Amino acid sequence: SYDLTQPPSVSVSPGQTASIPCSGDELGERYVSWYQQKPGQSPVLVIYHDTKRPSGIPERFSGSSSGNTVTLTISGTQAMDEADYYCQAWDSSTAVFGGGTKLTIL
């Protein structure tokens, strides 16, 4: 089965830049989406097609891709960005989620 690997946790101070990597085989050849989930809430799409930002998502959220790793970057992090973040890709018409990364704003 296809796997996506994320670090379980990332910590950052307010105003700093947070980077959350997601790695997988041939990931550079697949589109990746990122979802933010706050406690008790449904996931929210924050990045799609590796780098695109949906309407309403702040500009501080960006995505990048290099080789088999994609990265979600949050610039100038704010307390409201504290959440779980999941990457997601497709393999043979099957969706796969990474294990999730808990972003803590110190």
Next chain:
Amino acid sequence: QVQLVQSGGEVKKPGASVKVSCKAFGYTFTSYGVNWVRQAPGQGLEWMGWISGYNGNTKSAQKFQDRVTMTTDTSANTVYMELRSLRSDDTAVYYCARGFCTTTSCIDYFDYWGLGTLVTVSS
């Protein structure tokens, strides 16, 4: 605006079945598909499958292939997910999420999500 309204929480006994509904508002139902994603308590997201609102084509994760059925009622803009032979580890919040589809598959990002349906499996 786009909304996915899910049915209410359910409590089921092991071995029973559950059917969760997801009613779509604010967009052309047949132009998109619906994915089902579940989340066990304290765990991550787990994709279960998708169904096309256009032609009813489905694809489910291998783990659920024998136990899940996804259907649509286009007259009611509603998608259903039935999970059979429930076990305690099926206790989870079940989300529906809209996704883009071609005529053959629905393998794109999930742009709108329902609020989730808690299914509790307990004897």
